[in-house]
Amino acid sequence: MRRLIATALACFAMATLATAQTFEERTQLCLGCHGEKGQSETAEVPSLGGLTSAYALIQLYMFREKLRTAEPMNDMMQGVSDGELQKLADLIAKMPPPKASAEPIDPERAARAQGLIAAHRCAFCHNTGFPGTDSVPRLGGQREDYLVKTLTEYRSGKRNEYQPVMAEIIRKLSDQDIADLAHVIARTGAK
Template identity: 25%
Template structure:
């Protein structure tokens, strides 16, 4: 009986996640077709991102090197990340609490808002060793380009990683290499297993200076 109940809970959770993702896509499609709705969503998000802006910046450019930029990020990826923080698939004390304060509509609006912002590269990115950057470009082309695209822009559920802070990228890759349980469903676990200790600094150097 216990296994039946557990299976039912898992199926219900998956169905709910699918329904919410489908609702989000419908709302985004509606925004794309209606400029008035786009303006309304943008304005509503602008009023609601006060908490987000403390870490990620009002324009989506993070204020700390260990925090990701949300500017220019794929809205579907952002929304899905919100959902994973809401249901506990991802664990971060601040994000788990913040995501639960937002309605589905607010999460859609915020995802759309940040997707419209322009990424600003950090000054340190321009001073990186060119040989290291070139090595990172070669490794990216060999391992990452299939999912994240030629310029690391990502698409749909795959995030834009171009222009992300180097410290954040390093930490994220290390979590995948360490098989962090909170990332257990990610295809990045298999990809990260292909990376050597030398690959990580090269990739992060290349991506952090890549203009989105």
């Protein structure tokens, strides 16, 4: 049901995007799914707040050029100029980081996740607390369902276009490992 609703919203957004004339109108369509203040309330749609302009620009460019496949983003970025991509990336970078899930962390899952984080050296790229860097996304406070979806896509090889090393690391993880990591990372960061 959630996927059906998300698909319907995406179709509506794409149809509306075709009639959107100004940058501001198109931006409002983006925020409809990703959240007005950078915190998504839409299932399996990432929160964008806290991403750097550099990282956001790379992702937007990859969507436009279909180097990263994630509909409806590929269609929505068609016809967007380089200048508008930069302007959108700069707007994203000004959004506050998403708030971490207020739900308590399960201690057993946290222990398993911390072991995985240490063993796979996640903080080497994403930094302690998962704030990310210029070229690595912020994960702390991200939607748990989106984290599960993304990690599962890395594991299956569906998503390896930007950081193939992630696919290599994640390929070894079980469904439970992915669920535990997502559980903890979604609850990491500002509350």
